[in-house]
C-alpha cells in the first residue's frame with residue numbers, strides 16, 4: 530500500500546485518549562465526547578465501519594470517587610475504573626443514539642486478543658456487532674486486570690483490536706498532532722513528521738517518555754501500537770483530538786502522522802496462516818465445499834467428510850480435498866471431537882447433534898488460506 534486516503538478506509542478503529550475526555554481539573558469533558566461521537570456518526574453514515582476504543586474510565590472514576598490518580602493504589606484504580614466505565618459507556622451510548630446509532634460495550638483482557646482460542650470469541654462478537662451496524666465501545670477490563678496481565682495502555686489495546694478485526698485503519702486521537710523528530714514539549718525546534726514507512730528502533734528512540742498524567746500512554750506506546758497495526762496491514766494515524774471535530778478535520782487533510790502498512794490486512798493474515806508450522810489435524814471436505822472454499826466462502830459442517838487428529842478450537846488444521854490433496858490451512862472453530870460429531874451436518878442440525886447451539890462454520894473464511902493465495906492482495 531503506498532497511498533493513504535482517510536475516506537477509503539473501510540473498517541476503522543478510533544482510540545480516544547483519557548486526556549481528551551477529562552478536563553485539567555479532572556472533570557469529565559462530555560462536550561468533547563459528544564463532538565467526537567458526531568464525527569464518528571458521520572463516518573458510520575457514509576458506510577465506514579467504526580470501532581471505538583475509549584479510555585477515560587480510571588480518570589473519570591477518580592473524579593467520581595474523589596481519588597488522586599497519582600497516589601492511588603491498584604485496588605483504588607480498579608474501583609475507579611468500575612465507577613468511571615459505567616459513566617463513560619453511558620455517555621457514548623447516549624451520544625451515539627442522538628445520531629440514531631446503537632452502541633455496545635466490550636471489555637477485554639490480553640488473553641482475549643492474544644490467545645487463539647479466545648480471540649475467535651472476541652472477534653466473532655465484534656464482527657457480529659459490526660454486521661448489525663452497532664458501534665462497539667471497547668476498553669480494557671481494568672477492574673480485573675492486574676499489572677502482570679494487562680495491555681497497560683489503550684494504544685496497544687486499540688492496535689490489538691485493529692489486528693483482531695482486520696481493520697484497515699487505526700486512528701489514535703490524543704493531545705499531540707503526530708510524531709516529531711524529538712519531543713516537542715522539550716524542544717521547540719522539533720520537526721513534525723507527516724509520514725513514517727517503518728517504525729524502526731531509531732524511530733522509537735525519538736519518542737521520549739510518557740505523556741499526560743491522565744492516561745498511561747505516551748508517544749512510545751503510540752509508536753509501538755503503530756508497529757503492531759501496520760504489521761497487520763492497518764494504516765495508523767496519530768492526530769490531535771483537541772482540535773474542533775478531530776475526525777472531520779483529519780478527513781479533510783488535517784495535520785497528523787500517517788504510518789503505512791506493507792500490505793493489506795487480508796494478505797498479511799493469509800501469510801501468517803500459511804506460516805503456522807504446527808498443524809494439529811486435518812479436515813477432508815467434499816467437492817461442493819472445495820468449490821465454495823475456492824470462491825471465498827467459509828467451511829460449513831455440511832461439506833465436511835472426515836476429521837482427523839486431536840485439536841482444540843483455534844488450532845491450525847489442514848484442509849484436504851475429496852481425494853486427500855492438501856488445499857490449504859485454517860484455524861478450526863471447533864475442537865476435533867465436536868467437529869467429528871457434526872460431519873456432514875446441516876446448520877439447523879448442529880444443535881441437536883452437539884446438545885448446544887454451536888457455531889455455523891467449522892473454519893471461518895478469515896481464518897483460512899488456500900495454497901497459492903498467500904501473499905495475494
Ligand code: GLU
Pocket residue numbers: 547583584585586587588668669671681682683684743744745746
Ligand atoms: N483503560 C484505561 C481507562 O479507561 C486507560 C488506559 C490508557 O490510558 O491508555 O482509564
